[in-house]
Amino acid sequence: MLHLYDTATRQVRELALREPGKVSIYLCGPTVYGPPHLGHGRATLVYDVLRRYLEWSGIEVRLASNITDIDDSIINRANRENRPWQDITHKCEAVWFEAMGKLGVARPTDVPHATEYVDEMVAMIGELVELGRAYNTDDGVYLSVETVDDYGLLVNQNLADMIEGGGDREVFGAGNKRHPADFVLWKLAKPGEPSWPSPWGDGRPGWHSECVVMSLDLLGEGFDLHCGGMDLKFPHHENERAQAVALGKRFANHWMHNGFVVDADGEKMSKSLGNVANLLDLLDQYDPRAYRMVLLQSHYRGPVSVTQDNIDGAVNALAGLDAFAARTSTLPDAAADPVVLDAFRAAMDDDLDTPKATALLFDTVRRANAALDADDPSAAPLAAAAREIAAAVGLDLKGAADVPADVVEQAAALDAARAAKDFATADAIRSELQGAGWTVETGKGGTTVRR
RNA sequence: GGCGACGUGGCCGAGUGGCUAAGGCAACGGCCUGCAAAGCCGUGAACCCGGGUUCAAUUCCCGGCGUCGCCUCCA
Numbered sequence: 001m002l003h004l005y006d007t008a009t010r011q012v013r014e015l016a017l018r019e020p021g022k023v024s025i026y027l028c029g030p031t032v033y034g035p036p037h038l039g040h041g042r043a044t045l046v047y048d049v050l051r052r053y054l055e056w057s058g059i060e061v062r063l064a065s066n067i068t069d070i071d072d073s074i075i076n077r078a079n080r081e082n083r084p085w086q087d088i089t090h091k092c093e094a095v096w097f098e099a100m101g102k103l104g105v106a107r108p109t110d111v112p113h114a115t116e117y118v119d120e121m122v123a124m125i126g127e128l129v130e131l132g133r134a135y136n137t138d139d140g141v142y143l144s145v146e147t148v149d150d151y152g153l154l155v156n157q158n159l160a161d162m163i164e165g166g167g168d169r170e171v172f173g174a175g176n177k178r179h180p181a182d183f184v185l186w187k188l189a190k191p192g193e194p195s196w197p198s199p200w201g202d203g204r205p206g207w208h209s210e211c212v213v214m215s216l217d218l219l220g221e222g223f224d225l226h227c228g229g230m231d232l233k234f235p236h237h238e239n240e241r242a243q244a245v246a247l248g249k250r251f252a253n254h255w256m257h258n259g260f261v262v263d264a265d266g267e268k269m270s271k272s273l274g275n276v277a278n279l280l281d282l283l284d285q286y287d288p289r290a291y292r293m294v295l296l297q298s299h300y301r302g303p304v305s306v307t308q309d310n311i312d313g314a315v316n317a318l319a320g321l322d323a324f325a326a327r328t329s330t331l332p333d334a335a336a337d338p339v340v341l342d343a344f345r346a347a348m349d350d351d352l353d354t355p356k357a358t359a360l361l362f363d364t365v366r367r368a369n370a371a372l373d374a375d376d377p378s379a380a381p382l383a384a385a386a387r388e389i390a391a392a393v394g395l396d397l398k399g400a401a402d403v404p405a406d407v408v409e410q411a412a413a414l415d416a417a418r419a420a421k422d423f424a425t426a427d428a429i430r431s432e433l434q435g436a437g438w439t440v441e442t443g444k445g446g447t448t449v450r451r
Numbered sequence: 452g453g454c455g456a457c458g459u460g461g462c463c464g465a466g467u468g469g470c471u472a473a474g475g476c477a478a479c480g481g482c483c484u485g486c487a488a489a490g491c492c493g494u495g496a497a498c499c500c501g502g503g504u505u506c507a508a509u510u511c512c513c514g515g516c517g518u519c520g521c522c523u524c525c526a
Contacts, residue, residue, distance in 0.1 A: 028526080029526095030526075031524095031525090036526090037525095037526080038526090039525080039526040040526050041526085042526065043526040044526080046526095071524085072524075073524085073525095152454095152522095155454070155455090155521070155522070156454060156455075157453065157454050157455095157521090157522070158453095160453095161452085161453045161454070161522085162453075162454090162522055162523095163453095163522090180523090181523075183523065183524085184523095184524090206524085207524055208524090228526065229525080229526030230520075230521080230526080231520085231521075231525050231526065232525080232526065233521075234521065234522070234523080235522090235523050235524070236523095236524080236525090239523085239524095257526095258526075259456090259520090260519090260520070260526080261526080262519075262520090293475090294463090297463075297464065297465090297474075297475060298463080298464060298465085299464085299465075301456090302456085302457080302464090303456085303457080303519075303520080304463095304464095305463080307462095307463085309462060309463070309476075309477090310462090310463060310464095310476090312476075312477095313462080313463065313475060313476035313477080314463095314475080314476085315476095316475085316476060316477090317474095317475050317476070319489090320475090320490085323489075323490060323491090324490095327490080327491090353465080353466095355464065355465045355466090355473080355474070355475095356465065356466080356473075356474085358474070358475080359464095359465075359473050359474035359475080360473095360474085361474090362474055362475070363473085363474075366491090366492085369490090369491060369492080370491080370492070372491090373482095373491065373492075418484095418485075421485070423485055423486075426485085427486085427487090430487090430488085434488080439488085439489060439490095440488075440489070441488080441489045441490060442483090442484060442487085442488080442489080442490095443483070443484080443489090443490075443491095444483070444484090448489095450489095
């Protein structure tokens with residue numbers, strides 16, 4: 001069974017399932033106010049790999065991932081560009097899912113929007129106020145973190161230490177708050193801002209409430225796993241948890257956080273490729289599978305640098321896998337080698353050890369190639385195992401791509417010319433095919449062509 | 452100030468108290484080829500520094516040095 005590092009208990013422990021055979025996962029999705037960046041790509045890929053692996057294991061996955069479609073960043077951009085805020089959220093969401101599609105990230109089973117849950121959020125905030133755990137000020141409603149046991153659990157810090165170390169930072173809304181760490185649940189609207197009615201006045205929800213309401217609504221209390229990027233640990237996840245605790249509800253049973261994307265100097269964030277400022281550029285300029293490959297070869301909890309060298313390396317590694325897929329595409333069906341699959345499961349079950357799993361994949365490919373060279377019957381089961389692994393982690397290998405009839409004819413003509421020792425013609429055909437983007441492989445059995 | 456992560460071959464990146472320290476990329480050698488390319492097979496090379504624990508440490512502990520992250524709105 002799958003074991004994952006749990007941020008709350010700071011140890012790798014078994015992912016307990018509330019219902020056998022089913023897993024409920026909540027993943028914090030994007031605020032839609034700009035193009036997705038490399039960090040978004042990493043988070044979605046990490047959890048896509050998790051999801052696919054769970055599904056491959058025969059577990060039914062319910063994955064809810066929200067779209068934050070009301071937020072200060074959205075309003076600010078709308079004002080700056082003088083356009084309706086919905087215009088921004090709709091377009092950005094479309095771009096988001098287009099990018100996810102290119103990455104091969106499967107759409108979550110549930111995609112709730114913050115604006116669809118405003119009534120529920122108002123109701124929840126009302127409950128918190130009634131319980132005496134939230135209070136009203138002249139600019140909004142705040143949660144009182146001092147009423148929450150274990151506040152700071154996810155960041156492994158207590159309230160006093162957090163405050164002491166606050167550094168030089170400005171504390172938002174400090175004047176109105178009872179405690180500097182209290183956070184806003186409901187923001188009263190300023191003139192011209194989008195707003196919804198509430199008992200405290202028209203306004204909009206704070207960032208941290210939507211995920212509580214949506215996850216509990218869609219997945220129910222005590223759902224299995226809550227995921228997101230390391231940077232969401234605090235304050236976002238801490239504050240989600242604080243609300244659920246304040247309500248007296250069981251929240252996520254397990255917390256998973258992925259590491260950052262860093263640049264070549266090891267610093268957080270994205271502009272490391274120089275020519276690639278965001279995810280869209282990366283997808284535009286390179287094989288979209290390359291990013292998944294880069295991530296698979298490092299552990300999800302560590303930082304990963306997305307550099308020219310890494311991407312190039314991944315592209316080359318994929319070329320080898322594609323060649324293997326093409327070479328084995330005509331092999332008879334066989335049951336996957338069970339020893340290899342067991343090793344794969346063992347790696348993945350150990351906190352999603354994808355580096356080990358990909359090492360196994362490459363190793364299996366090499367063994368299958370060697371078996372093929374030796375006409376050994378173990379080739380087919382090994383090849384089948386390699387395919388299973390690739391599929392389970394979402395690597396789509398280009399196997400037997402359809403080759404148009406005229407290209408097949410040209411390949412045949414190339415062989416005929418070679419047989420007739422008419423090398424000038426053979427070379428001409430070869431360069432013509434290569435010019436059209438085909439990889440031309442000349443071997444004993446004649447010429448084969450693939451993309 | 453508090454909490455935490457990390458320093459492994461040319462590059463990326465796993466992992467382990469002792470058994471040949473994964474894998475990928477690059478490099479090099481071989482096979483194949485009319486020549487290439489692609490492909491396949493193979494080879495070499497690494498555990499930041501100083502103490503400590505131990506029969507034994509790259510792995511555990513302590514201390515340095517270096518890098519990075521979080522500590523209110525960022526995946």
